[in-house]
Amino acid sequence: xxxxxxxxxxxxxxxxxxxxxxxxxxxxxxxxxxxxxxxxxxxxxxxxxxxxxxxxxxxxxxxxxxxxxxxxxxxxxxxxxxxxxxxxxxxxxxxxxxxxxxxxxxxxxxxxxxxxxxxxxxxxxxxxxxxxxxxxxxxxxxxxxxxxxxxxxxxxxxxxxxxxxxxxxxxxxxxxxxxxxxxxxxxxxxxxxxxxxxxxxxxxxxxx
Numbered sequence: 001x002x003x004x005x006x007x008x009x010x011x012x013x014x015x016x017x018x019x020x021x022x023x024x025x026x027x028x029x030x031x032x033x034x035x036x037x038x039x040x041x042x043x044x045x046x047x048x049x050x051x052x053x054x055x056x057x058x059x060x061x062x063x064x065x066x067x068x069x070x071x072x073x074x075x076x077x078x079x080x081x082x083x084x085x086x087x088x089x090x091x092x093x094x095x096x097x098x099x100x101x102x103x104x105x106x107x108x109x110x111x112x113x114x115x116x117x118x119x120x121x122x123x124x125x126x127x128x129x130x131x132x133x134x135x136x137x138x139x140x141x142x143x144x145x146x147x148x149x150x151x152x153x154x155x156x157x158x159x160x161x162x163x164x165x166x167x168x169x170x171x172x173x174x175x176x177x178x179x180x181x182x183x184x185x186x187x188x189x190x191x192x193x194x195x196x197x198x199x200x201x202x203x204x205x206x207x208x
Contacts, residue, residue, distance in 0.1 A: 006026040012105075029160040032197060034153070039193030053199040057187050060084055061081075064196070067144040068172040068204035078200060080142040082176070082187055087137040089177040090120055097163040100124060102140070105184070108152050113175065140176055148172065149191075156192055 007046040037163060045054050054063045070077050090130025091101045105113040123141045124133065142148060149172075156170040170192050175184040 029157055034156050034160055035192050035194045035197040037194055039190035039196075041193050042195040042199050044199070053203075055189070057189055058185065060185075060187060062187070062189070064199065064201045065144065066200055070145060072200075075089065075145045076153040076191075077144050077204070078196065079144040079149070079193065080140075082140040082142070082174075084138045084140060084176055084178065084185060085132070085184075086178050088140060090124060090137055092124065092137065103177060106148050107173045108148075108155055109171060110173070114174075118142075140174075142174070148174075152191070 020167060033207075040055055040057070042053050042055055045052055052063050053066075054061060056062065061083045063083070065076045065079040065081060067075075088102055091098045093099060100119050102118050102120050103115065105115050106119055107113045118140075120141065123139060124136050141203070152170060152172050159170060171188060171190045173188040175186055177184050
């Protein structure tokens with residue numbers, strides 16, 4: 001009988017140690033719980049035109065934008081505006097039906113790359129005269145709520161729920177094409193450093 005009790009206690013102890021997640025089954029972490037001290041640090045940058053939140057990756061400036069109107073439990077409320085400093089392979093011919101399209105590849109958590117067609121026509125043109133601005137061909141805008149950003153947030157929710165947040169399992173890698181020969185530049189970042197949450201709450205403090 002003593003052996004049976006001891007075995008039962010041992011099994012309970014092992015089960016308790018294995019189930020270290022603070023979340024119950026089906027409970028989704030809040031947006032604030034997705035962030036910690038690992039990842040890409042976001043800074044408040046001041047220049048001649050004002051201040052913005054951003055970072056640098058592989059020598060490229062990344063400006064982070066915020067959408068204070070979306071439900072952050074369902075939609076990632078931050079976007080990325082990347083200055084590649086060289087022209088990207090947009091379809092810039094007005095006469096083509098796929099005007100504004102850029103074919104890019106992305107990966108989440110260092111998994112296999114996926115290829116998508118991204119529409120960037122609005123980012124290439126002036127909002128005043130609706131003309132193509134050549135200097136904007138080096139910019140890439142991934143707006144808040146984009147499927148790539150929403151997917152990485154869902155993956156992050158799952159890892160935090162399973163108490164695996166310490167693993168680097170919430171990064172995004174975007175391959176931006178810069179030539180017809182399919183040469184690309186890589187942008188890799190992890191948007192779940194606590195500085196991103198701080199920037200979001202500061203910007204959207206009246207709507208959170």
